[in-house]
Amino acid sequence: MRTRKFLFVSLDAALIGDVAWQVHSEGHEVRYYIEAESDREIADGFVPKTDDWRADVDWADVIVFDDIWVGSDIGTGELAQKLRERGKAVVGGTPNTDRLEADRGYAMEVLEAHGVNTIEHRVFRDFDDGIQFVQQRPAPYVIKPLGEVQNVKRLLYVGSERDGSDVVDVLGAYKKAWGHRMKGFQLQRKVEGVEIAICGFFNGEEFIDEVNFNFEHKRLFPGNIGPSTGEMGTAMFWANQNRLFRETLGRLEDWLAEEGYVGSIDLNCIVNESGIYPLEFTPRFGYPTIAIQEEGFETPTGEFFYELARGNDPELAVHHGFQIGVRIVLPPFPFDDGKTYDENSRNAAVVFGTDSRDGVHIEDAKNVDGQWRAAGESGMPLVVTGKGETMQQARRQCYDRIDDIVIPNRYYRDDIGERWTEADGDRLLAWGYLGP
Structure with missing residues (x-):
């Protein structure tokens, strides 16, 4: 494939640096724009930067937006739509697909309109109304914030009490502490089963054949305990458009084509013997x-996104086996504490025990004269991946690679992928979801 020009755009946090680095490493021309001043050093030394992404639109063969957010508002979908109307090739959403993430009630309406089963749910704008609802209908519920505040991952709460009393208590606490920012929330009935995300890549007209199935590990500590984070690691595999896909994302293909959506779209679900229940x-x-998916691409990343x-x-x-990725983090992740970050993590050096960088992906990192360092403010410098024919082989490769990396004060989960081998794989197979 001949050299192409890629413009990567981060209008909130800097997230897409690793993909930009991979595409640049494949020999393509890359320019990366980061809006947030606190994140602008991220990916320095890995990819070329630009200070004005709009001025580079005409230069680019492909424009890639990394998120739906423009600061504290959704908006990249509108930008992407307008650029496509100008004839530009864009990886990005539309105003309506942005709403799928920002407005959980709307997302459930879209699913229901296309014949996808959903869990009992309700959106509230008032804390007292939500508390009254749980008291009148006692059951375990999940609290999911709406809008920009949903990015504060620790606010997602999964209830455990059968009478919903813990949910009532948490809503009361949120009213006092977050009432000024949390403009609404969804209460979703808690369902037991295997949590699995179905991820497809859409080219504006249809899904490509390969579908990614992944298992997130959001809690900070092994054993799935501790505060909720954005993500501590993910296990995954690729398969065809099977039952899990056909009964969820597959039913939205015509709707996504009408929207003109281009890129990755993921639907996280709870699956049990009774059915498939979308969450978000x-x-x-x-x-x-995306960094773990990249590791499984056997097609060059730049070529894939150019054609998409x-x-x-x-x-x-893609690699047909299993893959895992582990996020390496630094204090005070997942919390915000500037003093702790300055004392323990800012500019932390990344030291490699070997010359190999196989399976090492950057997040909040920079390269200063050949020395990798932590960058930004979030304390998430690296993701390390592994793959194999079995989940155990993928785990072994990933954690062997982590053992060759030293970062002072680092921490990570050492159990990514264990759920698959302990129970999840057998249950999904027994329930008939993994057949051809």
């Missing part, structure tokens, strides 16, 4: 999901 959309790249953005069939070749 990610109508954009997932992080660190132009509405072609990229004929994506």
Whole structure:
């Protein structure tokens, strides 16, 4: 494939640096724009930067938006739509697909309109109304904030009490502490089963054949305990458009084609012997999901996104086995504490025990004269991946690679992928979801 020009755009947090680095490493021309001043050093030394992405639109063969957010508002979908109307090839959403993530009630309406089963749910704008609802209908519920505040991952709460009393208590606490920012929330009935996300890549007209199935690990500590984070690691595999896909994302294909959506779209679900129950959309790249998916691409990343953005069939070749990725983090992640970050993590050096960088992906990192360092403010410098024919082989490769990396004060989960081998794989197979 000949050299193409890629413009990567981060209008909130800097998230897409690793993909930009990979595409640049493949020999393409890359320019990366980061809006947030606190994040602008991220990916320095890895990819060329630009100070004015709009001035580079005409230069670019492909424009890639990394998220739905423009600061504290959704908006990249509108920008992407307008650029496509100008004839530009864009990986990005639309105003309506942005809403799938920002407005959970709307997302459920779209699913229901296309014949997808949903869990009992209700959106509230008032805390007292939500508390009264739970008291009148006692059961375990999940609290999911709406709008910009949903990015504060620790606010998502999964109830455990059968009478919903813990949910009532948490809503009361949120009213006092977050009432000024949390403009609404969804209460979703808690369902037991295997949590699995179905992720497809859409080219504006249809899904490509390869579908990614992934298992997120959001809690900070092994054993799935501790505060909720954006993500601590993910296990995954690729398969065809099976029952899990056909009964969820597959039913939205015509709707997405009408929207003209281009990119990755992920639907997280709970699955049990009774059915498939969607939880939430990610109508954009997932992080660190995309870095782990990249590791499984056997087609060059730049070639894949170039063809996808132009509405072609990229004929994506992938690793058919298992993959895992582990996020390496630094204090005070997942919390915000500038003093702790300055004392323990700012500019922390990344030291490699070998010359190999296989399976090492950057997040909040920079390269200063050949020395990798932590960058930004979030304390998420690296994601390390592994793959294999079995989940155990993928885990072994990933954690062997982590053992060769030293960052002072680092921490990570050492159990990514264990759920698959302990129970999840057998249950999904027994329930008939993993057949051809």
